[in-house]
């Protein structure tokens with residue numbers, strides 16, 4: 001049985017490994033425990049079943065290419081080996097939540113910073129803070145798709161030249177697209193953002209949110225609280241509509 005104390009100790013150890021990583025170092029391999037594999041298997045199994053009816057087609061195809069293991073926590077290196085030939089992205093370790101600008105900027109070089117630890121067992125189906133389940137089942141599974149990958153890269157380019165106010169706008173655009181985006185497919189809303197796709201609670205509730213048409217100007221004006229399920233979401237017709245809308249906005253100051 002995993003006690004809270006031992007779970008916190010394991011998490012601290014994963015964070016220590018990530019904090020010692022420096023760019024250029026080999027990506028560390030982590031020996032995950034049976035309890036961590038069990039937690040991954042339980043959440044991934046539940047999410048996979050929900051994705052089949054509620055995730056957008058482009059995410060389903062991208063996640064199929066990444067082929068995350070169902071029965072154990074994967075290493076960042078094995079996921080990077082699949083992403084690199086497809087979109088040029090690779091994963092590096094982060095010790096915790098990274099602030100917006102330093103999180104986005106490495107996207108320009110095809111770097112996604114992922115945590116190495118899993119959520120607490122008490123937060124199995126909804127974790128307000130990113131963990132390995134969110135970063136891999138959400139973000140990494142999207143990064144095998146060239147359209148999604150291009151959007152991530154553009155957040156990287158834009159963040160490098162953005163003012164503090166523009167970073168705040170980028171954070172809203174990131175949140176309402178790559179984290180909580182929704183597409184309308186065959187007349188039905190389908191999840192296409194990492195925060196929804198990696199949370200059982202969000203997958204259960206996003207259809208009941210206030211679903212508004214995707215418009216960059218509306219998103220920039222929309223505040224959000226990332227500590228709970230989302231009451232307002234923006235719905236696009238396609239990933240390319242999101243990409244084109246964001247690129248038109250970001251081009252103003254990304255060059």
Ligand SMILES: [Fe+2]
Pocket residue numbers: 130134138139179194195
């Ligand atoms: Fe995220």
